[in-house]
Amino acid sequence: MSTYAQTVRSSAPQLADVVPYDPKYLPADAFLSANENPRDVDEELRRQIMRALREVSFNRYPDPLAHGLREMIAEANGVSQDQVLIGNGGDELLFDIALAWGGPGRTFLNMPPTFSVYENNAQLTNTTIVSIPRDEAFDIDEAAVLKRVSEGDIDYVIVTSPNNPTGRLANEQFIIELLESTDALVVVDEAYFEFSRKTIRPYLERFENLLILRTFSKAFSLAGVRVGYVLGAPRVIRELIKVRQPYSVDAVSQVVAQVVYENRSQFEPGISAIIAERTRVFNELKRIPKVVAYPSDANYILFRVPQAERVWQALYDRGILVRDLSGAPYLEGCLRTTIGTEEQNTAFLDALRDVLAQLVREQFPLQSQSESLKA
Secondary structure, three states: OOOOOOOOOOOOHHHOOOOOOOOOOOOOOEEEOOOOOOOOOOHHHHHHHHHHHOOOOOOOOOOOOOHHHHHHHHHHHOOOHHHEEEEOHHHHHHHHHHHHHOOOOOEEEEOOOOOHHHHHHHHHOOOEEEEOOOOOOOOOOHHHHHHHHOOOOOOEEEEEOOOOOOOOOOOHHHHHHHHHHOOOEEEEEOOOHHHHOOOOHHHOOOOOOEEEEEEOOOOOOOOOOOOEEEEEOHHHHHHHHHHOOOOOOOHHHHHHHHHHHHOHHHHHHHHHHHHHHHHHHHHHHHHOOOOEEOOOOOOEEEEEOOOHHHHHHHHHHOOEEEEEOOOOOOOOOEEEEEOOOHHHHHHHHHHHHHHHHHHHHHHOHHHHHHHHHHO
Protein backbone atom coordinates (compact mmCIF):
# COMPACT_ATOMS: atom_id res chain seq x y z
CA MET A 1 0.00 0.00 0.00
CA SER A 2 1.35 3.45 -0.97
CA THR A 3 2.46 5.81 1.82
CA TYR A 4 2.39 8.89 -0.43
CA ALA A 5 -0.19 11.59 0.28
CA GLN A 6 -0.56 11.99 -3.47
CA THR A 7 0.42 9.48 -6.14
CA VAL A 8 1.54 10.33 -9.67
CA ARG A 9 -0.39 9.57 -12.80
CA SER A 10 0.89 6.91 -15.18
CA SER A 11 3.70 7.63 -17.61
CA ALA A 12 3.16 7.60 -21.36
CA PRO A 13 1.52 4.34 -22.51
CA GLN A 14 4.33 3.41 -24.90
CA LEU A 15 6.63 2.89 -21.89
CA ALA A 16 4.57 0.00 -20.56
CA ASP A 17 6.46 -2.76 -22.39
CA VAL A 18 9.86 -1.07 -22.60
CA VAL A 19 12.63 -2.88 -20.72
CA PRO A 20 15.33 -0.39 -19.60
CA TYR A 21 18.71 -0.95 -21.23
CA ASP A 22 20.88 -2.60 -18.58
CA PRO A 23 24.51 -3.41 -19.47
CA LYS A 24 24.97 -4.97 -15.99
CA TYR A 25 28.03 -2.89 -15.13
CA LEU A 26 29.63 -4.85 -12.28
CA PRO A 27 33.08 -4.79 -10.67
CA ALA A 28 35.43 -7.40 -12.10
CA ASP A 29 39.08 -8.25 -12.71
CA ALA A 30 38.50 -8.53 -16.47
CA PHE A 31 35.80 -6.37 -18.06
CA LEU A 32 34.81 -8.30 -21.18
CA SER A 33 31.13 -7.39 -21.34
CA ALA A 34 30.76 -3.96 -22.97
CA ASN A 35 32.88 -4.14 -26.17
CA GLU A 36 35.22 -1.46 -24.87
CA ASN A 37 38.82 -1.09 -25.99
CA PRO A 38 40.92 -2.76 -23.26
CA ARG A 39 43.64 -0.14 -23.67
CA ASP A 40 43.08 3.36 -22.30
CA VAL A 41 44.32 6.55 -23.95
CA ASP A 42 48.08 6.66 -23.39
CA GLU A 43 49.88 9.18 -21.20
CA GLU A 44 51.33 11.35 -23.98
CA LEU A 45 47.89 11.74 -25.56
CA ARG A 46 46.44 12.53 -22.14
CA ARG A 47 48.98 15.34 -21.75
CA GLN A 48 47.94 16.74 -25.12
CA ILE A 49 44.31 16.58 -24.04
CA MET A 50 45.07 18.40 -20.78
CA ARG A 51 46.92 21.16 -22.65
CA ALA A 52 43.95 21.59 -24.99
CA LEU A 53 41.49 21.66 -22.09
CA ARG A 54 43.28 24.66 -20.58
CA GLU A 55 41.86 26.70 -23.47
CA VAL A 56 38.24 25.71 -22.76
CA SER A 57 35.97 28.33 -21.18
CA PHE A 58 33.84 26.34 -18.77
CA ASN A 59 31.45 29.27 -18.24
CA ARG A 60 30.43 29.31 -21.92
CA TYR A 61 28.08 26.97 -23.74
CA PRO A 62 29.80 24.57 -26.13
CA ASP A 63 29.65 24.94 -29.90
CA PRO A 64 26.20 23.44 -30.59
CA LEU A 65 27.34 21.57 -33.70
CA ALA A 66 30.96 20.90 -32.68
CA HIS A 67 32.23 22.57 -35.86
CA GLY A 68 35.91 21.90 -35.15
CA LEU A 69 35.43 18.16 -34.81
CA ARG A 70 32.83 18.15 -37.57
CA GLU A 71 35.33 19.71 -39.99
CA MET A 72 38.05 17.20 -39.10
CA ILE A 73 35.75 14.21 -39.65
CA ALA A 74 34.41 15.66 -42.90
CA GLU A 75 37.91 16.17 -44.29
CA ALA A 76 39.04 12.68 -43.27
CA ASN A 77 36.02 11.11 -44.99
CA GLY A 78 36.09 13.26 -48.13
CA VAL A 79 32.69 14.87 -47.50
CA SER A 80 31.46 18.38 -46.79
CA GLN A 81 30.90 19.60 -43.26
CA ASP A 82 27.12 19.68 -43.77
CA GLN A 83 27.27 15.89 -44.27
CA VAL A 84 28.47 15.29 -40.70
CA LEU A 85 26.67 15.50 -37.37
CA ILE A 86 28.25 14.90 -33.95
CA GLY A 87 26.25 13.35 -31.12
CA ASN A 88 26.50 12.35 -27.47
CA GLY A 89 27.70 8.88 -28.40
CA GLY A 90 26.00 6.84 -31.08
CA ASP A 91 23.07 6.35 -28.68
CA GLU A 92 21.86 9.95 -28.95
CA LEU A 93 22.07 9.84 -32.72
CA LEU A 94 20.10 6.59 -32.86
CA PHE A 95 17.34 8.21 -30.81
CA ASP A 96 17.43 11.28 -33.08
CA ILE A 97 16.92 8.97 -36.07
CA ALA A 98 13.83 7.47 -34.41
CA LEU A 99 12.53 10.96 -33.64
CA ALA A 100 13.08 12.24 -37.17
CA TRP A 101 12.08 9.20 -39.24
CA GLY A 102 9.82 7.34 -36.80
CA GLY A 103 6.73 8.28 -34.83
CA PRO A 104 3.01 7.49 -34.97
CA GLY A 105 1.95 6.14 -38.35
CA ARG A 106 5.55 5.40 -39.37
CA THR A 107 7.42 2.09 -39.58
CA PHE A 108 10.89 0.83 -38.67
CA LEU A 109 12.31 -2.42 -40.07
CA ASN A 110 14.47 -4.36 -37.60
CA MET A 111 16.63 -7.48 -38.10
CA PRO A 112 16.90 -9.25 -34.75
CA PRO A 113 18.92 -10.35 -32.99
CA THR A 114 20.70 -7.01 -33.07
CA PHE A 115 21.31 -4.00 -30.82
CA SER A 116 18.25 -3.83 -28.54
CA VAL A 117 18.29 -0.02 -28.39
CA TYR A 118 16.94 0.17 -31.95
CA GLU A 119 13.68 -1.48 -30.94
CA ASN A 120 13.50 0.47 -27.68
CA ASN A 121 13.81 3.76 -29.55
CA ALA A 122 11.02 2.76 -31.90
CA GLN A 123 8.80 1.87 -28.96
CA LEU A 124 9.54 5.17 -27.22
CA THR A 125 8.58 7.15 -30.31
CA ASN A 126 5.40 5.14 -31.02
CA THR A 127 6.91 3.79 -34.23
CA THR A 128 5.52 0.57 -35.70
CA ILE A 129 8.16 -2.19 -35.69
CA VAL A 130 8.46 -4.78 -38.45
CA SER A 131 10.95 -7.52 -37.53
CA ILE A 132 12.64 -9.81 -40.06
CA PRO A 133 14.59 -12.32 -37.91
CA ARG A 134 18.02 -13.51 -38.97
CA ASP A 135 18.63 -17.16 -39.81
CA GLU A 136 20.15 -19.76 -37.49
CA ALA A 137 23.67 -18.61 -38.41
CA PHE A 138 22.61 -15.00 -37.62
CA ASP A 139 22.83 -13.93 -41.26
CA ILE A 140 20.28 -11.42 -42.57
CA ASP A 141 17.33 -12.93 -44.44
CA GLU A 142 18.12 -10.71 -47.41
CA ALA A 143 15.30 -11.87 -49.67
CA ALA A 144 12.71 -11.34 -46.94
CA VAL A 145 13.99 -7.84 -46.14
CA LEU A 146 14.01 -6.77 -49.78
CA LYS A 147 10.52 -8.20 -50.31
CA ARG A 148 9.19 -6.37 -47.25
CA VAL A 149 10.62 -2.96 -48.14
CA SER A 150 9.17 -3.33 -51.64
CA GLU A 151 5.73 -2.83 -50.07
CA GLY A 152 6.66 0.85 -49.73
CA ASP A 153 5.61 1.57 -46.14
CA ILE A 154 8.99 1.29 -44.37
CA ASP A 155 10.33 4.67 -43.21
CA TYR A 156 13.72 3.62 -41.86
CA VAL A 157 15.90 0.51 -41.61
CA ILE A 158 18.98 -0.13 -39.51
CA VAL A 159 21.62 -2.52 -40.83
CA THR A 160 24.34 -3.14 -38.26
CA SER A 161 27.67 -3.98 -39.85
CA PRO A 162 29.34 -5.69 -38.03
CA ASN A 163 26.20 -6.73 -36.19
CA ASN A 164 26.01 -6.47 -32.42
CA PRO A 165 25.93 -8.93 -30.69
CA THR A 166 26.43 -11.57 -33.39
CA GLY A 167 29.57 -10.09 -34.94
CA ARG A 168 29.33 -10.50 -38.72
CA LEU A 169 29.48 -7.89 -41.47
CA ALA A 170 26.40 -7.34 -43.61
CA ASN A 171 26.75 -8.30 -47.26
CA GLU A 172 27.78 -5.13 -49.14
CA GLN A 173 25.83 -6.11 -52.25
CA PHE A 174 22.71 -6.58 -50.12
CA ILE A 175 23.08 -3.07 -48.69
CA ILE A 176 23.37 -1.65 -52.21
CA GLU A 177 20.27 -3.55 -53.35
CA LEU A 178 18.41 -2.31 -50.29
CA LEU A 179 19.39 1.30 -50.99
CA GLU A 180 18.32 0.93 -54.61
CA SER A 181 14.96 -0.67 -53.79
CA THR A 182 13.56 1.83 -51.27
CA ASP A 183 13.44 5.52 -50.42
CA ALA A 184 13.43 4.60 -46.72
CA LEU A 185 16.34 5.95 -44.70
CA VAL A 186 18.88 3.10 -44.55
CA VAL A 187 21.08 3.51 -41.50
CA VAL A 188 24.27 1.45 -41.55
CA ASP A 189 25.60 1.26 -38.01
CA GLU A 190 29.38 0.99 -38.35
CA ALA A 191 30.24 1.33 -34.66
CA TYR A 192 32.79 -1.48 -35.05
CA PHE A 193 34.03 -0.84 -38.58
CA GLU A 194 37.63 -0.21 -37.50
CA PHE A 195 37.82 -3.88 -36.50
CA SER A 196 36.30 -5.15 -39.75
CA ARG A 197 38.28 -2.79 -42.03
CA LYS A 198 35.12 -2.51 -44.15
CA THR A 199 32.84 0.50 -44.71
CA ILE A 200 29.94 1.45 -46.94
CA ARG A 201 31.29 5.03 -47.04
CA PRO A 202 32.05 5.07 -50.84
CA TYR A 203 28.32 4.91 -51.59
CA LEU A 204 27.40 8.17 -49.80
CA GLU A 205 27.63 10.19 -53.01
CA ARG A 206 25.28 7.81 -54.82
CA PHE A 207 22.48 7.36 -52.28
CA GLU A 208 20.71 10.20 -50.50
CA ASN A 209 18.93 7.62 -48.32
CA LEU A 210 22.18 6.26 -46.82
CA LEU A 211 23.23 7.32 -43.31
CA ILE A 212 26.37 5.89 -41.66
CA LEU A 213 26.78 5.87 -37.88
CA ARG A 214 30.14 5.61 -36.11
CA THR A 215 31.50 6.12 -32.61
CA PHE A 216 34.62 7.05 -30.66
CA SER A 217 33.69 4.56 -27.92
CA LYS A 218 35.27 1.42 -29.35
CA ALA A 219 38.44 1.68 -31.40
CA PHE A 220 39.42 5.09 -29.97
CA SER A 221 39.06 4.17 -26.27
CA LEU A 222 36.56 6.95 -25.50
CA ALA A 223 33.55 5.02 -24.19
CA GLY A 224 33.62 7.25 -21.11
CA VAL A 225 33.60 10.50 -23.09
CA ARG A 226 30.45 9.88 -25.21
CA VAL A 227 31.06 11.05 -28.77
CA GLY A 228 29.60 9.59 -31.96
CA TYR A 229 28.87 10.88 -35.45
CA VAL A 230 26.88 10.23 -38.58
CA LEU A 231 27.76 10.74 -42.24
CA GLY A 232 24.93 11.40 -44.67
CA ALA A 233 23.32 13.65 -47.24
CA PRO A 234 22.94 17.32 -46.22
CA ARG A 235 19.15 16.98 -46.37
CA VAL A 236 19.22 14.08 -43.89
CA ILE A 237 21.63 15.87 -41.56
CA ARG A 238 19.38 18.98 -41.53
CA GLU A 239 16.41 16.89 -40.41
CA LEU A 240 18.44 15.32 -37.60
CA ILE A 241 19.58 18.75 -36.42
CA LYS A 242 15.92 19.69 -35.98
CA VAL A 243 15.37 17.04 -33.30
CA ARG A 244 18.74 16.84 -31.52
CA GLN A 245 19.40 18.52 -28.19
CA PRO A 246 21.22 21.83 -28.85
CA TYR A 247 24.17 21.35 -26.48
CA SER A 248 24.32 17.57 -26.28
CA VAL A 249 28.08 17.31 -26.84
CA ASP A 250 29.85 19.27 -24.13
CA ALA A 251 32.97 21.35 -24.67
CA VAL A 252 35.24 18.92 -22.83
CA SER A 253 34.10 15.97 -24.93
CA GLN A 254 34.60 17.96 -28.13
CA VAL A 255 38.19 18.81 -27.21
CA VAL A 256 39.05 15.27 -26.13
CA ALA A 257 37.62 13.85 -29.35
CA GLN A 258 39.50 16.37 -31.51
CA VAL A 259 42.85 15.51 -29.95
CA VAL A 260 42.17 11.78 -30.27
CA TYR A 261 40.97 12.07 -33.86
CA GLU A 262 44.05 14.10 -34.82
CA ASN A 263 46.14 11.25 -33.43
CA ARG A 264 43.95 8.34 -34.55
CA SER A 265 46.84 6.61 -36.31
CA GLN A 266 48.31 5.91 -32.85
CA PHE A 267 45.41 3.54 -32.17
CA GLU A 268 46.24 1.30 -35.13
CA PRO A 269 48.63 -1.04 -33.27
CA GLY A 270 46.00 -1.61 -30.58
CA ILE A 271 43.30 -2.27 -33.17
CA SER A 272 45.58 -4.75 -34.97
CA ALA A 273 46.29 -6.49 -31.66
CA ILE A 274 42.56 -6.86 -31.01
CA ILE A 275 42.03 -8.33 -34.48
CA ALA A 276 44.85 -10.83 -33.92
CA GLU A 277 43.51 -11.77 -30.49
CA ARG A 278 40.02 -12.18 -31.96
CA THR A 279 41.37 -14.90 -34.26
CA ARG A 280 43.16 -16.62 -31.39
CA VAL A 281 40.16 -16.53 -29.04
CA PHE A 282 37.80 -17.79 -31.75
CA ASN A 283 40.09 -20.71 -32.60
CA GLU A 284 40.47 -21.60 -28.91
CA LEU A 285 36.71 -21.43 -28.32
CA LYS A 286 36.15 -23.85 -31.20
CA ARG A 287 38.40 -26.38 -29.44
CA ILE A 288 36.40 -26.33 -26.19
CA PRO A 289 33.77 -29.10 -26.01
CA LYS A 290 30.15 -27.90 -25.72
CA VAL A 291 31.00 -24.41 -27.04
CA VAL A 292 29.59 -23.09 -30.32
CA ALA A 293 31.45 -19.91 -31.32
CA TYR A 294 30.22 -17.61 -34.07
CA PRO A 295 32.68 -15.89 -36.45
CA SER A 296 33.14 -12.17 -35.81
CA ASP A 297 34.35 -9.12 -37.72
CA ALA A 298 34.14 -6.93 -34.60
CA ASN A 299 35.94 -6.76 -31.23
CA TYR A 300 33.76 -9.41 -29.56
CA ILE A 301 32.67 -13.01 -30.08
CA LEU A 302 29.25 -14.51 -29.46
CA PHE A 303 29.23 -18.10 -28.25
CA ARG A 304 26.63 -20.62 -27.12
CA VAL A 305 27.08 -22.91 -24.10
CA PRO A 306 24.89 -25.24 -22.06
CA GLN A 307 23.48 -23.69 -18.85
CA ALA A 308 24.56 -20.23 -20.01
CA GLU A 309 23.32 -18.34 -16.94
CA ARG A 310 25.22 -20.65 -14.65
CA VAL A 311 28.35 -20.41 -16.80
CA TRP A 312 28.10 -16.61 -16.72
CA GLN A 313 27.88 -16.62 -12.92
CA ALA A 314 30.75 -19.07 -12.56
CA LEU A 315 32.94 -16.90 -14.82
CA TYR A 316 32.00 -13.83 -12.82
CA ASP A 317 32.85 -15.63 -9.58
CA ARG A 318 36.33 -16.03 -11.09
CA GLY A 319 36.55 -12.29 -11.84
CA ILE A 320 35.63 -12.52 -15.53
CA LEU A 321 32.67 -10.35 -16.60
CA VAL A 322 31.17 -11.31 -19.98
CA ARG A 323 27.74 -10.38 -21.35
CA ASP A 324 24.83 -12.71 -20.66
CA LEU A 325 22.47 -12.61 -23.64
CA SER A 326 20.79 -15.94 -22.96
CA GLY A 327 17.49 -14.34 -21.97
CA ALA A 328 17.10 -12.35 -25.19
CA PRO A 329 14.95 -13.57 -28.08
CA TYR A 330 16.90 -15.65 -30.64
CA LEU A 331 19.95 -15.75 -28.34
CA GLU A 332 19.05 -18.57 -25.98
CA GLY A 333 22.17 -20.06 -24.42
CA CYS A 334 24.42 -17.27 -25.72
CA LEU A 335 27.14 -15.28 -24.00
CA ARG A 336 29.37 -12.64 -25.57
CA THR A 337 32.97 -11.88 -24.73
CA THR A 338 34.77 -8.68 -25.66
CA ILE A 339 38.30 -9.13 -27.00
CA GLY A 340 40.52 -7.80 -24.24
CA THR A 341 44.27 -7.90 -23.74
CA GLU A 342 46.12 -11.16 -24.33
CA GLU A 343 46.25 -11.74 -20.56
CA GLN A 344 42.52 -11.08 -20.10
CA ASN A 345 41.59 -13.33 -23.00
CA THR A 346 43.75 -16.15 -21.68
CA ALA A 347 42.20 -15.79 -18.23
CA PHE A 348 38.73 -15.96 -19.81
CA LEU A 349 39.55 -19.07 -21.86
CA ASP A 350 41.12 -20.85 -18.89
CA ALA A 351 38.14 -19.99 -16.67
CA LEU A 352 35.64 -21.13 -19.32
CA ARG A 353 37.42 -24.48 -19.71
CA ASP A 354 37.38 -24.98 -15.93
CA VAL A 355 33.70 -24.04 -15.62
CA LEU A 356 32.56 -26.35 -18.40
CA ALA A 357 34.72 -29.20 -17.10
CA GLN A 358 33.07 -28.76 -13.71
CA LEU A 359 29.63 -28.97 -15.32
CA VAL A 360 30.62 -32.23 -17.02
CA ARG A 361 31.88 -33.67 -13.71
CA GLU A 362 28.58 -32.78 -12.06
CA GLN A 363 26.59 -34.31 -14.91
CA PHE A 364 28.60 -37.55 -14.99
CA PRO A 365 29.99 -37.97 -11.45
CA LEU A 366 30.59 -41.74 -11.70
CA GLN A 367 32.51 -41.34 -14.96
CA SER A 368 34.62 -38.61 -13.40
CA GLN A 369 35.42 -40.82 -10.39
CA SER A 370 36.38 -43.69 -12.71
CA GLU A 371 38.71 -41.46 -14.71
CA SER A 372 40.24 -40.20 -11.47
CA LEU A 373 40.93 -43.78 -10.28
CA LYS A 374 42.52 -44.67 -13.64
CA ALA A 375 44.79 -41.66 -13.32
